[in-house]
Amino acid sequence: MATTAKNTDAYPLNRDFLASSRLHLQHQVWTSSLGYLLHPAIPREEHMLIADVGCGTGIASLEIAKQLPAGGKVKAYDLSLEQCPPKGWWPSNVSFEELNIFEPISDHLIGKYDVVFLRHFICVVQSGNPLPLLSALLKLLKPVVVEPASSAPKMEAFMNMGGETIKKQAGWVRDLHTRFSDAGAELVAHDRHWTAKEVMMMKQEVG
Template sequence: MSPIEQYKAGTNFISAAKMNYTHYFLKQLTGWTLHPNTGIQGKKSVRIADMGSQTAVWAIDVAEDQSFEADVHAFDISNKFFPPTPWLPPNVTLHRQDICSKFPSTLLETFDVVHFRLFIMLDEENIRSMVKSAISLLKPGGYIQWIEHDKTGLKPITASKDQDTSAVEALIELEKNPFPNYNFRWINSIAPVMAAEGLDVVVEERIETRASLLTQMHELHLIALLDIPRGMSETVDTFKANYFDDLASDNAKGIASVDNFKIIIARKPM
């Protein structure tokens, strides 16, 4: 397994904490769990697939939304981070499933929304496989919602003038190349692949982290670094040795990076 695949798979409770913290950060940043353009308005009941669910935090949050009745199915190739079944809401079902492989026929064309989020890096072949899986699950007129960390516009920010941003600037460079063969521009392929597969891309937008959430974003960077064990990436090991302590103290000094997230919503034709 490559270093980036090891990181994506997660290791322990730090990985799980990062996943859960990120969920609540994104919910506060965007103001929603399901985008308003996913066709759920006015529906009393919806069937939703969460792909690469990990801790199932997103699936559980959607299932407990009181504004509609949801039947939520969460899929992941591993059950390592799945909550115990007795702790789940009754309208959440967890499945061990490779989301790039064929799904059971009983699930095909039964979902109103298919959700993807934070896959770190994918090549175009994997994006295409995942989009095809989503299309197979969606009812005609159903929607894909996909959110990814957009590293194309990262920049340092300070609370006051003349503060040293060297650690944050080094972090920005690390984010663009944390593992061998990493391509931070991969997210630009998602919408074109969706369109090539016959979907109508109805939303493609970038949300910038606002000032009130910069502290939380900085904390997520620190947790993400702690989630990469020594030896997984020489580049990360070197960064942590040289900058981690400074980066940790930057939070209290009002030094951070402004991160963006890309949101893509696509509709399956009727």
Template sequence: MSVNDYCFTRDIVDNNRINLQHYLWIELFGYHIHPAIPTSNPTLRIADIGTGTGIWLTDLARRLPDSVSLDGLDISFDAAPPPKWLPSNITLKSFDIKADVPDHLRGIYDIVHIRNFSFIIRDPEIEQVTRNLLQVLKPGGYIQWAEPDVDSFRINKGEPDSKIDALRNLAAACQDRDSLFRGTWVAKLSTVLEDIGLEEVQADVKDGAFHTNVAIHECNLVIPLLIARKMKDKTVEERVKQLMPEAEKETGDGSHFAFTRYTVIGRKGAE
């Protein structure tokens, strides 16, 4: 996977989206680490895959002892703060989730967290990516994987007679241009984890309260514009800009993009 494969822009607008999206995700699910995953060990080693701005790690760091090691793994740290600004127990490390796992990362983590890869991983890639995650886990370690199910996309109306034409056209402006927008693997993730041998697999599935969904939608309403900019397709970008005022009006009436969201966990067996 190359840096250019990332479908968003890694700029200040996208960084703000990622950071706000994190807090809304925690609001929706109610935890940083699933309550079934033990965290009492003061020498835990935790990896955040695709750490981006590092927001999950920095928010988690203040909730765990300083003796816990927190590693942010990514192919680019353009979105992350300078390392000297991070808590002392956070380290940034280069890692390509689609490439062979380097020896120095094999079998070292108690918990591996990964979130928001549904626009990055295609259906044929999911099994190998999951096996790569398994390789960085210690025996007995846990994966926590959190995703919106892109395949569940729908537009909820604020009222039965609310207009959603602009929102529908806004979504269509970027959908169907790449298989990344047609992935079906998220809803099958529990089965994928079981098939590669993980134990105690369970899924926490949320559709969210109406007000939470609207807030998440407003956070993510910038995504079509970011995708258009990254595609460097002026026609799509102008179409998105043209649709946005009316889409904002429809949003103000309560209509919004909606997805079913998953947090799936599993434990690696003893070897």
């Protein structure tokens, strides 16, 4: 997708065989270093629905789906499904669909998901401002309120908010956890992990 004046946050990398191989290697690096895909603070509940935004090759979606309780499903989204498995290979609890997260969210997706999972967005948020992305992601989440009939004004306000070098472009990643509280959303956990030694060579190869 070409970068336009309307959307400066676009996927800047390729979607060929080498790009898919890189994503698979990065997946191995991260899972080996973190020790999990879904954060341990996230409760696993029956019939939970997860949105994997920017799913890439779909490898994380497929592995997360194996860990879900009965009735749990993963809906995987990406701007393009070129790197995803063909439909005949999809497990019964995983499906893939095209979605541009920087475009207005369709009504049928708003407030639908228990968990929103994403990664690979350092190079995508080229504007250096993660708030439009966070706003869109929060629209996908089911609002968490004390009573079903209650309103969530802080959540609603946050959802309405509307590089020279890669270091400058990705600077938002370092303080992303502070942006949640500033915007009125609750951050449940914030972890930092070093790359596991056994995958250090692999990390060097994927950049």
